Amino acid sequence: MNLENRRLVFILLFVFVGIVFTARLFYMQVVDDKWIERAGEVAKKKITIKPPRGILYDRNGEKIVANKTYYNLMFIEDDIEHLDTLAFSKLIGYSVDSIHLRFAEIRKELDRRTRSKTTGNDTVVNDYRSYLPHAFLKELSADEISEIAMDLSEFKGFYEEPMSMRDYPYPYGANIYGYLNEISGPELNADRRFYRVGDFIGRSGLEKYYEYELRGKKGTKVILTSSRGKLVDNFAGGKLDTNAQQGPPLHLGIDIILQAYGEELMKNKLGSIVAIEPSTGEILAMVSAPSYNPNLMVGTRNIRTNYQKLYKDTLKPFYPRPLAAEYPPGSIFKVVNALIGLQEGVIDENASFPCTRSWVGCHNHPPANSVSKAIQYSCNPYFYYEVKKIIQQGKYSNNFKDAAEGLAIWEKYMHSFGFGIRPETDIFGLRNGVIPNVEFYNHWYGEYRWAFSTIRSNSIGQGEVKLTPLQMANLAAIVANEGFYYEPHLVKSIGNEGPQEKFKVKKYTMVESKHFGAVKEGMRGAVNEAHGTARRARIKDIVVAGKTGTAQNPHGEDHSVFMAFAPFDDPKIAIAVFVENAGFGGTWAAPIASLMMEKYLTGTIADSLKEKRILDQRFTNINE
Template sequence: MRKILLFASITIVGLIFIFRLFYLQVYTAQNHNLFEDNAIKKVYDYPKRGFVYDRNGELLVANQPSYDVMFIPREVKPLDTLEFCSLLKIDKNRFKDIYQKAYHYSPWLPSVFIAHLSKEDYAVLQEKMRKFEGFYIQKRSLRLYQTTIGANVLGDLGEVNNAIIKEHPYYKMGDLIGKQGVEASYEDILRGKKGVKFIQKDRFNRDIGPYKDGVYDTLPEPGKDITISIDSKLQEFGELLMKHKRGGIIAIEPSSGEILAMVSAPSYNPNLLVGRNRSKNYTKMHYDTISKPLYDRSLLAQYPPGSPFKVLNALVGLQEGVVTTDDKFSCRMGYYYNGRRLTGCHSHPSPLSMNDGIAQSCNSYFCNVYRRIIEKYDDPAKGMNVWSNHIKSFGLGNYLGYDLKIGSKGYIPDGAFYDKWYGKGRWSSTYNISNAIGQGEVLATPIQLANMVAAIGNRGYFYTPHIIKNIEGDTIDENYTTPKYTTIDKENFEPVVQGMFDVYNKGTATYLRVPGIDICGKTGTAENYTKIDGVKTQLTDHSIFVAFAPKDNPKIAIAVFVENGYWGSRFAGKIASLMIEKYIKGHITRTDLEDWILSHSLEDEYAKPYSGKPFKINGETTLQVTPIDKSIKSKISNLSD
């Protein structure tokens, strides 16, 4: 019995040892997380980031070598900090701050000590790295911008923070990620995939060679190159025209929805956000709350669309059958209701039909059309909802779904908005008559208006605006190749298109015509208010212009906003005509317009203090900030072009 018990005990113990060895050497090895093993050092091999080309194949963004000084806090040995700091061009306090921050993050994981060494600094430091245990140099690539334009389009790279690392474990402390523009939108495609080498350490924390002879090591996968839809020559020209001005330009190819130019002014050289000076330059621009160079006005700024919005009311009026192209309305320097003038207007022939109403940008005409739309229905809220849905079908009042990370919704009111504001059944179309002329509660971004005019040029449909044109070895999202249709029937577009064509032939943009190009456009002047010390304050009006060309089968649709630009044809109209000619012809013949734009700045306009002299508009106390140009008629309320 004892022999059997002894044999059984030895057998059981032996089986336990065998099972334990199997568990440690086979099972746990299969589930062993090398990235969490402190006895194994991880060295990352960063891939080449994908290049960025413009629509014509011009290289815009490439790469340049960069060297980061890395360290593992627990492995740092006593060193000559004065010599080390001298080599890195930092002071001792900076050394302590970096070390303590990294130690707090993780004493075992690699952290960046100093990023983006130049080739020269790297060469000097490399010779002495053996003296500084726990530190090593890691090579990676930085962006090299082959251009000085398109900073808001191209974006930039910045270091990841703890929040990003927590959400995306792929990234480690010190890694770079796209922060804005194309770099952010197509980060997953451009970045590639890091390779990694696992280095075994002994009990004295010394490297003893590749873990398991490198069987788990991986090679980096380079990022894919992309081609964006921007025409760099057109972008450069647009930025030149917007120099010393604030605002945005969006140009779209109507037949595809591809963004040809996306100008935000003022802008900056994208190379300012590369290398060791990135943080300093970014901070300086971030705190420039006056000119806001980091604020992309082409996508984020929400403006009253002004008179360009009138063409949508013409389309809705035709669709709803409340107006014909032959109906005429009179104008007595404004629109009157019960003997009270609700909106002002400029001098022009009267009465006007739709064609002349568009060409002459008559406020009274469109107030009449707007009232007919809303009052077609017994309940004004229902009329507002019908109107709102038509307008929103052009992409206004919501995010367009383009492939850029930022944007604003704009605003298109509906019946519920006014029910809440005035009370259900306690308002009528005259309460919000300013919507007829693109003022009131209506807000739009430059890209929304460019998309709107592209839909008109296409006679009723548009493609979601997008910046991507081609991805190496891949296809673009079908969302950008599928047409979206408005609620307006195709036949209703022709009279409106003709009216926009006559804006150039006999209307408010006659002197902006470009020989050999049939342009359809619409000038706009939007009132501009802000609050100063709690008082509603009037600033100089915004200059707005939308257009597409040629009239049939358009190649370009454009929206231009120039802040404080006085009226539509003064700044925005000239810029739009020049951009259209530059894109279609490749050169400028209207050099008179070009010379005027390049020689006129609005910097003095932006610097003007308010006069402090109050007056009343529609019963509200208002301060006039800048003098109104003498060529503009006296303002009592909304003024047309």
């Protein structure tokens, strides 16, 4: 056989095989229906298994954010047989008309709009599938599902499906935890590998900041399904299945008993309490008043009922005052200015200035003949004189240029204390506070058209200076530590891994530790010595160091401010209290701080009259 004949045989053979396979494929796909059914039967499908969300514990191991089982009432329309809507309505407590409306609503919920690239018009695409499960009722409690579970078997196509939602054993700390809500379209598009329509996601607080850790890892179950989407069998005996992994627990620095006590003390008041462990930067309590029961924001049913009420409340319970409210710090700011003056060498520990009340008002007290006494007595004129020496150091003959140079130096010190810059704590909603600088005043007054006399109110924590309560508490921690701090944070450990690395970094101010002794002694004297402004902060058998502040408020009564740490020789807690419209800092903020410190350090309160006075006091018209 020649080469040409062989080539012809091979060509005919390939053509014949192609015709046979084509004919067989046509028969299988078009003529014989059983092959279509078989193809559907062996289709693989991955079912996503949702993990439980990570649990939150307080510093003492108390479970403070848990998961609780709820139930969805599910249905598959194709499995429903002769639904007796009247009997069904009696079972679930819906009217017959409401049942029909609910079916229509479910279909509508699954509609999605697509925009044509050619015409630009919207087209509604219905993703409803009658052979797939859908939720008829969502988020039923165990009691609610138990009322219908016994009779549910009489209604073919309906069944119960468990789901997990948050539960708060202690009704406190709402502004710390935040809440969960159904995922939005943009959030879904940002991470479709993990989330599906109807999933819940952290909306605020720790739930949002630690969303990636708390959500855990989803599992998968591979099954064989029919062309109608029904389960035929497990695939490969489950060898390809993966288990869902619950998110790691978060161990917080929060002491839930202290947090609860702080929220009780701040009832009927507006303001904040922030307590920090100085040696670690762990936040022990962070009270935003008024607050709300976090269980009110569990699940879409509760959110629909309560969100608008809380959002429209004129007292703003959603507003995270410890993190976002920027207040004039008042006289607690004198502590910072004293430290800067000592470091810059414009004063020493024994510097003395006259109490010139014609320059600025002051209360009666003995002569402030040292830094310690000036802080103990909270002498306003003293700090006007002292800060003038910082701002006007005489480096330039031009008074205005000299002030600009001095303010630039002062600003750097402030930033080293964490003021005027955003804290790096593990929660959203933070504000920087305000530290006015050269550019700030140039914008207001013009370049070289202002001097210390223009901005002197900053000397005593008024004027344009503003701090958040978190920054005020961190100032108390810095003084307790004599010049360093860790970024305040809420989570002390993610699982067993410890906190994030940035919370392990020790940060130093520009003030050397040797200058803190005089300031600490002044704060000790303010609480424990004659003519001190913070006598109401005393605690039996515990030496407290503190500083009062009264922040002027152009809109009404002044604000009551206090910061402190204790015990004096071995600080375990640093605290700041800010009570809006409450007047002098020593009257209200100081005793609240002392009660909080005593509660944390001893577990009890010795002065029940002091406690009752605070609990009974109202500065708002909040309805309990």
